[in-house]
Amino acid sequence: MQDPMSTDERQPLLYSPEGSRHGDSGAYSQNGDRHQEDGPNKGKTDEASRLAALQALPWYQRPSVYWLLPFVLVLGIDMGMSTAPITYLIIKIVCRRYQQSNNLLFDGDMLYAPEDSCDAPEIQAMGATLMSRTTALEIAIGIFTIGYYTSLSDRYGRKFLIYLTLVQGLIQQALIFYMSRPTNTLGLWALYVNAIFKGLSGAGMLLDPSLSAYTSDCVPSGEMSKFMGITVVFVSVGIIIGPMLGRFLITSTGRTSTPVMVSVCITFLLVLFMAVIPESLPKSAQLDAEREAAERKARNDGSVLAKAKQFFKSIFDPVLFLLPGRMETADDVDTPPSRYTLLIIIAANGVLQVSIELVRSVFIPYMNVVYSWTAVESSTYYIIKGIASFVVFTAIFPGLQKVYKKIAGQEKKSRTVHDETQFTGDAAPAVSGEKNAAVRMDLIFLIFGCIVFLVAFIIVPLSKNETIVLVSACIQELGNVVGPAYLAFMTSHVPSHQTGKALGGMAGLNAIFTSVGTLLGAKIFSKTSTTAPSTVFNVAASISFLAFLITFGVWGSYRRRRVTAL
16 A cells, blocks of 8 residues: 655645545435535535534444454455465466476476475576566556546445455465466466456556545545554554464465465455445445436447547546646645656656666565575565564654754744745735645655665665665665655645546556566566676666656755745
8 A cells, every 4th residue: 555644734646535525516414415515615514514424324334444444454464474475476386387398397297396496596587577577467457447447436436446456366366376286287378367357457556546535435634644544554564464474374384375375265354344344435426426427428429439539538648647737736835846847756756666666576586596585584574574664654754754844944933034024914825834844845755765765775785695685675664755755745736626637647657667667677687687686786776876866956956946936
């Protein structure tokens, strides 16, 4: 999940309430009827009426964030328990097919080979290449389906997206578990078919928007950040517990496939749990969305060409929306961005994302080659990584924010007299002052994140020490503060009525950057795994340094223009 912690009370794009609340369409009474209300306080009144109607429902029919907390906790355990074992099983599947094609199998026709025979660098490189290709395939297809499915959630409810994510995850886990068995008869083509299916069902990217939409339907907008923060804490705890449980199952049974088998059972139980909890979107709202969709369909030309044009427009329009001149600029920032500022920040984030995916996509094969890791060591790695993430986002990141605000507060005091001479009465910048300070803090954390990732990547090949790899994992979690800072910075400069479209464009671009980084990482590792396997870390460090230069250049330009404006 994306971390919802923003640098102040603004909502990051992924958790923007504008896209899922019904204030623009009227409030809903307890029986689901909608009524309109005009006036300047219409949005607040609609929200209050909607929440009051929810509170009037019996507890077992009342949607609440507290229904989600046990779900995300168990889901975090599920993910943490199975992530490393699934990677090892895929490499094992590739190894066995390689052994079979080269007549190196043991025990006659059984697909069996000693575990250590799969540790060869070329086998690890083949596994990394397969995983990168299937990931790129599912993301490439997912770009065309994510927007479609998220729009359907307004018609079929928020649980619809969660079902899609859980079902495709259940199928993937069961498939990999079966293919890892000695009696497996499926070829590697089955993994590509699974990738196509996963892409068609949203590429596993529907969980964040579905959970944020469910939360947005249940809580006041002013408490959105608090409840999303609580949700992330529960996920983090689950991700810490999951690898511990996975490690215990592997050491107890001696089988890497055991955590995956247990994960299949847990995912199935999560599907059943989702069937029990209440839907957060009122039925009348779903019917309204259905009627609006039918009306749009009746108005539009029914030709195949027109439908195809509308389909591709819905896919590419959010991405093209991010081009200079198409986005409006929020009018409550003291230093409006230049024509290309936001586009450059998007590019810098994309470059950094590529560097992160370079390492992530080949990390386990790299550790297998260099340090002969097994699933047990990888589970330990994920435990440490989960603990580091929990500490970063519950203590270090908020602490760094407070330190920055304290330092920035001194500057604010020195400028108070100057500001008061330029604004009088209602025009005083009281409302935008805190926002402007937060925007500057976002930019500082973007630069900070680039530096942290640069350090995390470069120390691995320089030290060539297994302990340093674990230190690097913790440092990378600190660098992940760049995520909420990036979302908050972009949100600050985009008007609320264009937030949804910006969200779609950024999600599409992030998927592209992820795909590029995954493919590039596997390509580099396959070429260097036998001679210089650490090359991928050197390349990632170089790319993250480029992201730092781009972001630092934006910060310098921003600072010069702000000084000029003041």
